[in-house]
Amino acid sequence: MIDVKSLGKCDLHMHTVYCDGKSTPEEMVLSAIEKGLDTVGVAAHSYLAKDSECYIQQEDVPRFQAEVNALKIKYADKIRVLCGIEQEYFSETSTNGFDYVIGSLHYFNVDGEIYSVDLDEETFLDRINTQFKGDFYSAAENYYQTLADVVEKTGADIIGHFDLVTKYNDGDKYFDTKHPRYVNAYKKALAKLIKTGKPFEINTGVISRGYRKQPYPSSDIIKEIKAMGGTLILSSDSHHEKNVAYQFDIWQKLL
Ligand SMILES: [Zn+2]
Numbered sequence: 001m002i003d004v005k006s007l008g009k010c011d012l013h014m015h016t017v018y019c020d021g022k023s024t025p026e027e028m029v030l031s032a033i034e035k036g037l038d039t040v041g042v043a044a045h046s047y048l049a050k051d052s053e054c055y056i057q058q059e060d061v062p063r064f065q066a067e068v069n070a071l072k073i074k075y076a077d078k079i080r081v082l083c084g085i086e087q088e089y090f091s092e093t094s095t096n097g098f099d100y101v102i103g104s105l106h107y108f109n110v111d112g113e114i115y116s117v118d119l120d121e122e123t124f125l126d127r128i129n130t131q132f133k134g135d136f137y138s139a140a141e142n143y144y145q146t147l148a149d150v151v152e153k154t155g156a157d158i159i160g161h162f163d164l165v166t167k168y169n170d171g172d173k174y175f176d177t178k179h180p181r182y183v184n185a186y187k188k189a190l191a192k193l194i195k196t197g198k199p200f201e202i203n204t205g206v207i208s209r210g211y212r213k214q215p216y217p218s219s220d221i222i223k224e225i226k227a228m229g230g231t232l233i234l235s236s237d238s239h240h241e242k243n244v245a246y247q248f249d250i251w252q253k254l255l
């Protein structure tokens with residue numbers, strides 16, 4: 001459990017070679033120091049049998065925690081280091097030994113069977129066609145309905161990439177994000193999640209990886225979060241040291 005307000009300038013969402021990232025935990029910490037952060041959270045993505053090559057393997061968790069904990073001491077005079085876990089809604093793994101939890105959902109749940117939302121665009125479209133008869137709004141409703149419980153399910157301190165379901169929808173390419181069905185779906189999830197008091201990420205990873213020009217969530221959703229009394233925190237979701245705190249100077253204004 002962490003109080004994000006006490007962390008100063010921070011980036012708590014990043015992945016390393018323990019998942020599908022390209023840099024080591026130490027390289028991420030050094031980059032965070034160079035960028036002048038007060039706190040860096042080196043995170044791993046919780047294990048799930050599905051798409052498991054993208055996630056930390058269960059047997060690597062103790063080594064990952066020990067490595068990040070050693071960095072806390074090594075760089076104590078330069079930066080505060082935390083060890084985090086991005087806990088997928090459908091992971092059943094423990095979050096013990098981590099300093100904080102980012103609660104994220106990456107799957108549709110159709111009758112107990114889960115289907116990736118963000119693996120790649122082709123897979124995403126295939127899911128929409130086969131599981132939702134081509135109805136993007138029905139897919140979005142499915143996503144937000146599950147997401148509404150992400151804090152309860154994962155024990156999250158931070159809510160990850162709230163509108164991940166729009167990853168391939170830059171410029172409303174596939175569906176209208178002002179459509180009443182879409183708006184109602186996310187508002188219902190927001191209403192439930194805001195009651196938890198946990199901050200929502202402004203996640204710039206989707207920009208650094210070239211999928212969107214705006215971070216998650218959309219500016220409409222950010223406005224709604226603020227109107228409902230919710231809070232926000234910047235995160236990079238970086239998979240490479242060069243993207244730690246990516247475009248934080250630009251998106252700071254959204255806070
Ligand atoms: Zn994620």
Ligand SMILES: [Zn+2]
Binds near residue numbers: 013014045086
């Ligand atoms: Zn992530």
